Amino acid sequence: MSKDNHWIAGINAVSAAVEHDAENVREVLLEAGGRNPRLAAIEVEARRKDIDVRRVAQQALDGVAGGLRHQGVAARYAAARTWDEHELPGLVEAAGGRALVLVLDGVQDPHNLGACLRSAAAAGVTAVIIPKDKSVQVNATVRKTSAGAADIVPIIRASNLARALRELQKLGVWLYGLAGDAGDSVYGLDLRGNVALVLGGEAEGLRRLTREHCDGLASIPMPGGFESLNVSVATGVVLFEAVRQRQAG
Ligand SMILES: C[S@@+](CC[C@H](N)C(=O)[O-])C[C@H]1O[C@@H](n2cnc3c(N)ncnc32)[C@H](O)[C@@H]1O
Numbered sequence: 001m002s003k004d005n006h007w008i009a010g011i012n013a014v015s016a017a018v019e020h021d022a023e024n025v026r027e028v029l030l031e032a033g034g035r036n037p038r039l040a041a042i043e044v045e046a047r048r049k050d051i052d053v054r055r056v057a058q059q060a061l062d063g064v065a066g067g068l069r070h071q072g073v074a075a076r077y078a079a080a081r082t083w084d085e086h087e088l089p090g091l092v093e094a095a096g097g098r099a100l101v102l103v104l105d106g107v108q109d110p111h112n113l114g115a116c117l118r119s120a121a122a123a124g125v126t127a128v129i130i131p132k133d134k135s136v137q138v139n140a141t142v143r144k145t146s147a148g149a150a151d152i153v154p155i156i157r158a159s160n161l162a163r164a165l166r167e168l169q170k171l172g173v174w175l176y177g178l179a180g181d182a183g184d185s186v187y188g189l190d191l192r193g194n195v196a197l198v199l200g201g202e203a204e205g206l207r208r209l210t211r212e213h214c215d216g217l218a219s220i221p222m223p224g225g226f227e228s229l230n231v232s233v234a235t236g237v238v239l240f241e242a243v244r245q246r247q248a249g
Contacts, residue, residue: 005026005076005077005078006076006077006140007064007065007066007074007075007076007140008074008075008077008140008143008144008148009061009064009065009068009069009070009071009073009074009075009140009144010068010069010070010071010073010074010144011036011038011039011042011071011072011073012057012144012147012148013075013143013144013146013147013148014028014042014073014074014075015038015041015042015045015148016147016148016149016151016152017075017077017148017151018042018045018046018051018075019045019051019148019226020113020148020152021148021151021152022046022049022051022093022211024077024078024151025049025051025076025077025078026051026052026075026076026077027051027052027053027054027076027080028042028046028051028052028053028054028073028074028075029053029055029060029061029064029073029074029075029076029202030042030043030053030054030055030056030072030073031053031055031056031057031061031070031072032056032057032058032131033059034072034073035205036071036072037171039071039072039073043072053222055249058072058083061073061074064076064146064223066140068140068144075154076122082155082194083127083154083155084155084156084189085156085157085158085159085164085167087156088127088129088156088164088167088171088196089109089152089167089171090129090178091126092126092127092168092172092173092194093171095194097111097172097193097194098192098193098194098246099126099127099171099173099194099195099196100123100124100125100126100191100195100197100239100242100246101125101126101127101128101129101168101173101190101195101197102116102120102125102128102129102199102235102239103129103130103161103164103165103175103196103197103198103199103210104116104126104128104129104130104135104195104199104201104231104235105131105136105161105198105199105200105201105206105207105210106131106134106200106201106204106207107130107135107136107199107201107202107231107245108111108135108136108201108202108203109136109202110136110139110141110142110145111141111145111232112202112230112231113130113135113138113141113142113145114141114145114146114147114149114150115134115141115145115146115232115235115236116128116231116232117138117142117146117149117150117153117155117236118145118146118147118149119232119235119239119240120149120153120235121148121149121152121153123239123240123242123243124243125239126154127153127154127155127156128153128154128155128156129156129157129158129161129164129196130155130156130157130160130163131157131158131159131161131169132157132158132221134201135201137157138150138155143179143185158169161209161210162209162210162213162214163208165196165198165213165214166213168196169213169215171194172194173194173195173196174194174195174196174215174216175196175198175213175214175215175216175227176189176191176192176195176196176197176198176199176214176215176216176217177198177199177200177206177211177214177216177217177218177236178198178199178200178206178217178218178219178220178234179200179205179206179211179217179218179219179236180205180219180220180222180227180228180229182217182218182219183219184217184218184219185218185219185220185221186218186219186220186237186238186241187221187241188218189216189218189241190212190245191241191242191245191246192242192245192246195242197235197238197239197242198214199231199234199235199238200231201231202230205228220234220237220238244249
């Protein structure tokens with residue numbers, strides 16, 4: 001487990017951190033003279049939780065935000081805990097037979113990874129697994145796009161994705177790969193038990209070895225006949241199909 005201080009910026013990212021993880025927010029910087037009511041709400045909530053709040057000039061925010069659109073607010077944040085591969089069994093076991101794991105095999109675009117993490121948090125996933133290489137990592141843009149989810153969802157960076165998939169199988173997790181060319185539809189899958197949903201990157205899709213490790217492959221039907229969905233859209237569709245099934249019993 002490790003923690004490191006970094007700056008997060010933007011209304012969604014800062015308000016999610018202040019709301020859900022206040023103990024890791026070291027200070028909040030607000031643009032002097034800003035009149036946005038959402039900034040005022042962040043200030044009220046931060047002060048209520050005894051977080052230091054400072055009014056600063058726009059240039060100071062530009063400096064800490066490092067190129068991100070900060071919308072008049074940034075926070076110094078001790079990142080939520082990071083997770084090691086060896087913690088995967090504990091996370092799966094704690095889910096009591098209803099683990100829902102998202103595996104992203106080589107997503108390159110930080111906005112896509114951020115959007116996937118946001119959906120993953122909203123769906124209440126057990127963990128997200130990304131490869132340590134051949135994938136964008138959880139950088140400031142990912143954090144911002146995820147609207148705070150990157151600091152809430154357990155994200156495991158696997159040094160060897162195939163090994164992590166075998167580990168999941170040993171733990172009794174069923175692996176479904178999402179591929180547009182698969183014959184079976186996701187709407188025919190039983191997604192109620194221990195399940196990992198495995199999606200590929202923007203250009204390459206699921207890599208051959210990843211595909212071979214899956215217990216089954218399924219597609220999201222696209223009656224319009226388009227080539228594929230954006231990976232974050234496909235992630236949202238399949239995660240919330242799992243949520244629907246789990247809520248139905
Ligand atoms: C943009 S797509 C990748 C397209 C890539 N050219 C390919 O050949 O797979 C990114 C990922 O989203 C998922 N995806 C996109 N559309 C899908 C669909 N209709 N059914 C199932 N998965 C889909 C797959 O996991 C895919 O690897």
